[in-house]
Structures are given as structure tokens and as C-alpha cells.
Amino acid sequence: SCYGARKGVVDTAVRTSDAGYLTRRLVEVVQHVVVRRIDCGTARGISVSPQNGMMPERIFIQTLIGRVLADDIYMGTRCIATRNQDIGIGLVNRFITFRAQPIAIRTPFTCRSASWICRLCYGRSPTHGDLVELGEAVGIIAGQSIGEPGTQLTLRTFHTGGVFTGGTAKHVRAPSNGKIKFNEELVHPTRTRHGHPALLCSINLYVTIESEDILHNVNIPPQSF
Secondary structure, eight states, rough: HHHHHHHHHHHHHHHHHHHHHHHHHHHHHHHTTEEEOOOOOOOOOOOOOOTTTTSSSSHHHHHHTTOOSSSEEEEEEEEEEEEEOOOHHHHHHHHHTTTTTEEEEEOOOSSOOOOOOEEEEEEEEETTTTTTTTTHHHHHHHHHHHHHHHHHHHHHOOOOOTTTTOOOOOOOOOSSSSSEOOGGEEEEEEOTTTSSSSEEESOOOEEEEEEEEEEEEEEOOOBBO
């Protein structure tokens, strides 16, 4: 639509500086976070349990893949995984199959340093699937990762053009011209997406149209205006 196309152009021109400012501030805050050591020596970890019914199996796998164990994992008296071992899909399947003890993993939140991060607390890099390299600027990567969807939310255009931004809506047409009567207590004033004044009904609304000696009753569904 003409409105949607115009809105996309205006938002891109006016709000681009706001979106860029968000990314710049995020990168400025975390640009010092660099992988400086292999192991910080922390003994802390975040516990994840495969027996927790509140966590779906898919989320459990996504949480563990690429992380590093903070403690040894035992099945009975036998050790099936050791501390500082990176977790792959094979090890995750063993955890699910044997229903092992709660698993303590190392994360950036448990790293001992606040100004840098170690390889074992960061885990695998999504770029190549191995442990992150020393000297990699993971803080800048994190800032850009948050800033990019923030830019899309700020501009609110999402590259959809002008046709789809208008959306589609169902219309209820009056069968004839006449005087409209309805319960004014069931509606409240609002505005359409184009800024035009309208009345919004939150529940089913029956509208009566008086045309000469004929009465027409029309049912208006909820959330209509």
C-alpha cells in the first residue's frame, strides 16, 4: 500500500540514527571482553538436569551443545565425562539415555574475571564449531548480535515493502443505508493503524440499522473497529 511504502521510507530515514546508536552503545560497553586465557580456574558452574520435566529435550540439547563441563559426571561409580571436557551431541545423548546426575557447565557468567573471559568458560565458537580462539573479540560479536535485531525492531520495516505492512482485514458491510444504533457502553474510542478515529468493541456487539420501516441486526465480532 502507499501508506506502508511511505512508512518504510520515513522510518528508514528518521530512525536509522537511533538504531545505529543502540549498536554503538552495546559495542562500547563490551568491547573489552576478549578471550585472554585458556582456563580461569573457576570451580563454579550452572547446573542443568535432564530429569527436569520443565525443560524440553530440545532446549536441554541446545543448552549443553558447545559448553564445557565444570565437574566430572558419574553413572553409578563409573565416570562417563570429565571436568573441562567440551560437550558434543554424542555426550548429550548419553546424558539423556542414562539419565545422569545434574550436569554443571561452565558459562561466561561463572568466569572468574569481569574484564575478560577464558576459552573454557566461553565454549565453542559457532563459526567453526571448535573452542574459541585466544584473542577473539567475543564482546564485540555479542554487541553486534544484539544490535542487529534491535535495529530491525527500531525501524519496524523488516524488509517487507509497502504491500504487506498494511495487512488484511475482514469487513462487515451494512445491507442498506440507515441510522445505526448500538450500546455505547460496549465500545471505547481508538484510532486505526492509519491514524483515523474509530470505535473498538471488546466483546460481541449487535448493531441495529434502521432503514425506513426495515430493521437490520448485524453482529460485530470482538476486537473490531
